[in-house]
Amino acid sequence: xxxxxxxxxxxxxxxxxxxxxxxxxxxxxxxxxxxxxxxxxxxxxxxxxxxxxxxxxxxxxxxxxxxxxxxxxxxxxxxxxxxxxxxxxxxxxxxxxxxxxxxxxxxxxxxxxxxxxxxxxxxxxxxxxxxxxxxxxxxxxxxxxxxxxxxxxxxxxxxxxxxxxxxxxxxxxxxxxxxxxxxxxxxxxxxxxxxxxxxxxxxxxxxxxxxxxxxxxxxxxxxxxxxxxxxxxxxxxxxxxxxxxxxxxxxxxxxxxxxxxxxxxxxxxxxxxxxxxxxxxxxxxxxxxxxxxxxxxxxxxxxxxxxxxxxxxxxxxxxxxxxxxxx
Amino acid sequence: xxxxxxxxxxxxxxxxxxxxxxxxxxxxxxxxxxxxxxxxxxxxxxxxxxxxxxxxxxxxxxxxxxxxxxxxxxxxxxxxxxxxxxxxxxxxxxxxxxxxxxxxxxxxxxxxxxxxxxxxxxxxxxxxxxxxxxxxxxxxxxxxxxxxxxxxxxxxxxxxxxxxxxxxxxxxxxxxxxxxxxxxxxxxxxxxxxxxxxxxxxxxxxxxxxxxxxxxxxxxxxxxxxxxxxxxxxxxxxxxxxxxxxxxxxxxxxxxxxxxxxxxxxxxxxxxxxxxxxxxxxxxxxxxxxxxxxxxxxxxxxxxx
Numbered sequence: 001x002x003x004x005x006x007x008x009x010x011x012x013x014x015x016x017x018x019x020x021x022x023x024x025x026x027x028x029x030x031x032x033x034x035x036x037x038x039x040x041x042x043x044x045x046x047x048x049x050x051x052x053x054x055x056x057x058x059x060x061x062x063x064x065x066x067x068x069x070x071x072x073x074x075x076x077x078x079x080x081x082x083x084x085x086x087x088x089x090x091x092x093x094x095x096x097x098x099x100x101x102x103x104x105x106x107x108x109x110x111x112x113x114x115x116x117x118x119x120x121x122x123x124x125x126x127x128x129x130x131x132x133x134x135x136x137x138x139x140x141x142x143x144x145x146x147x148x149x150x151x152x153x154x155x156x157x158x159x160x161x162x163x164x165x166x167x168x169x170x171x172x173x174x175x176x177x178x179x180x181x182x183x184x185x186x187x188x189x190x191x192x193x194x195x196x197x198x199x200x201x202x203x204x205x206x207x208x209x210x211x212x213x214x215x216x217x218x219x220x221x222x223x224x225x226x227x228x229x230x231x232x233x234x235x236x237x238x239x240x241x242x243x244x245x246x247x248x249x250x251x252x253x254x255x256x257x258x259x260x261x262x263x264x265x266x267x268x269x270x271x272x273x274x275x276x277x278x279x280x281x282x283x284x285x286x287x288x289x290x291x292x293x294x295x296x297x298x299x300x301x302x303x304x305x306x307x308x309x310x311x312x313x314x315x316x317x318x319x320x321x322x323x324x325x326x327x
Numbered sequence: 328x329x330x331x332x333x334x335x336x337x338x339x340x341x342x343x344x345x346x347x348x349x350x351x352x353x354x355x356x357x358x359x360x361x362x363x364x365x366x367x368x369x370x371x372x373x374x375x376x377x378x379x380x381x382x383x384x385x386x387x388x389x390x391x392x393x394x395x396x397x398x399x400x401x402x403x404x405x406x407x408x409x410x411x412x413x414x415x416x417x418x419x420x421x422x423x424x425x426x427x428x429x430x431x432x433x434x435x436x437x438x439x440x441x442x443x444x445x446x447x448x449x450x451x452x453x454x455x456x457x458x459x460x461x462x463x464x465x466x467x468x469x470x471x472x473x474x475x476x477x478x479x480x481x482x483x484x485x486x487x488x489x490x491x492x493x494x495x496x497x498x499x500x501x502x503x504x505x506x507x508x509x510x511x512x513x514x515x516x517x518x519x520x521x522x523x524x525x526x527x528x529x530x531x532x533x534x535x536x537x538x539x540x541x542x543x544x545x546x547x548x549x550x551x552x553x554x555x556x557x558x559x560x561x562x563x564x565x566x567x568x569x570x571x572x573x574x575x576x577x578x579x580x581x582x583x584x585x586x587x588x589x590x591x592x593x594x595x596x597x598x599x600x601x602x603x604x605x606x607x608x609x610x611x612x613x614x615x616x617x618x619x620x621x622x623x624x625x626x627x628x629x630x631x632x
Contacts, residue, residue: 068448070627090450094342098448104441108359120351121449123342132338139333165445170338175448201335 020082021046022205027076030066037062039229047222049199052209054226060209064175097171099162101178105150112146115164122169136164156187176208180215195219217312225319233319250278254300262294352459353466373421373471380414380479388486412574419509422468430517431530433460439525444627453625464514473506501573519617522624538562555581555600565606572603
């Protein structure tokens with residue numbers, strides 16, 4: 001398949017080649033039976049932990065599967081650590097680990113046998129695979145249950161076994177598809193803790209696909225929001241939160257009514273919530289300094305002033321609205 | 328990543344050669360297969376005819392043993408192409424039952440539990456997966472078919488002399504090709520059925536059906552149309568003809584029947600077998616269908632279009 005000139009240029013760009021992104025999307029498109037699922041995705045993802053978000057059917061899982069080489073792109077391409085997903089699929093597969101969304105195991109095998117087999121298939125010699133299978137199962141917290149058959153495991157244990165098989169060969173990039181699906185709160189916390197530990201080890205990058213915003217918020221530093229097969233938002237979570245400093249929470253003492261009247265004159269939107277608290281949306285041209293001056297003029301004490309940071313939910317909902325105006 | 332450290336660490340050791348990774352599947356599969364005492368016992372029984380074959384070859388060359396048993400050489404079956412062909416066919420029958428026991432769960436178990444993405448997200452292709460799963464049967468069945476048969480041929484050659492070996496080398500090829508074609512067919516059919524049917528019992532039934540139901544139809548067609556061309560539908564008959572062709576015992580005349588005319592006279596009808604090339608052609612067609620099915624079913628995820 002001949003690549004378009006713009007794509008050829010991107011593929012041979014020396015800057016991109018020298019410092020490969022974790023995932024480089026080069027106009028990646030996928031269609032099943034003529035129905036487009038991913039539509040020309042572009043961007044380079046460089047986060048330590050990248051959260052993949054989007055409503056159902058947005059193409060999150062399809063994107064992961066395409067990056068893993070399960071589907072061939074209809075147009076465009078992508079690179080993982082500089083390796084093309086079509087031409088160098090085998091190299092990529094030796095660098096990644098994958099924890100699928102659905103139940104996935106081999107029946108009538110003990111966990112240690114299963115994880116060892118997966119390690120061997122990744123290229124580890126027999127002894128190393130066995131050793132690392134034990135270690136991976138201990139690491140995810142299944143050490144005591146590692147000789148039990150997988151079909152006797154609870155849902156939470158199966159999730160952990162899936163994580164163990166994904167990390168047994170020590171991949172550079174981990175794809176985790178809905179890793180907390182069906183887990184009870186303690187099991188979910190344990191899973192989140194493991195993901196954060198792997199992220200903080202600096203030994204592996206993570207792509208976490210989840211419909212649970214809280215999971216992504218707790219684990220990821222970057223997010224990619226997909227909407228209808230297109231990228232709605234790709235941002236650094238912390239920077240995105242910081243950039244939105246227009247929303248303030250104030251705690252005051254004194255004559256709040258006068259202060260509120262003055263705020264109205266400045267053109268700020270506000271809402272009072274009792275207990276001397278105020279929520280303010282700053283309008284263009286109005287700075288925090290103006291609020292202090294106003295408070296001094298009206299003899300109102302400002303006891304507390306804090307920016308309300310956008311939660312991931314805010315970012316997500318904004319992304320959905322910006323693109324289509326409705327969910 | 329030591330157990331006590333409990334930290335994530337990348338693997339930096341040596342890797343196994345890529346070409347040999349498909350053999351990981353049979354190695355792990357045999358651990359499960361031979362856990363069953365019943366299967367192990369049956370597998371041992373598969374060697375009994377080979378033992379008989381070895382004894383017969385030995386008796387042919389040991390007059391003392393014949394004397395003790397009060398037998399003459401001419402009373403024993405001759406060691407010729409028919410002798411080896413009979414035992415190749417007999418072992419083929421055992422191979423069929425081994426395939427029936429081992430084959431059905433090989434792919435179906437992975438499909439039932441969505442394990443295919445776990446194989447295919449690794450540096451392990453679909454071809455290697457199919458090859459690995461087929462190797463489970465190919466290696467196991469080789470141990471009861473062409474490997475011991477070949478060794479017995481060499482045993483006979485050793486006892487008879489190099490002249491016999493040189494004259495009958497073609498028989499070694501017939502043993503090898505006949506057995507390999509049969510076990511390849513068994514492996515392909517059981518994998519294809521295993522990929523289509525997720526339940527072991529039903530898959531076993533389906534394999535039995537594939538071999539026996541068309542044979543019944545074949546005989547029915549032969550009876551109605553007074554021919555042997557119905558054999559093209561029967562896998563067992565196809566293999567029988569191919570084996571006969573390899574051992575040089577194939578004739579296109581499958582027999583004759585006498586029919587009484589209305590005037591009371593009789594006429595003879597020769598029942599013709601389909602030509603050998605057509606038997607081979609049908610066999611290739613069956614194998615191609617099985618490969619097509621495997622290629623369709625062995626995917627990480629099925630795409631709903």
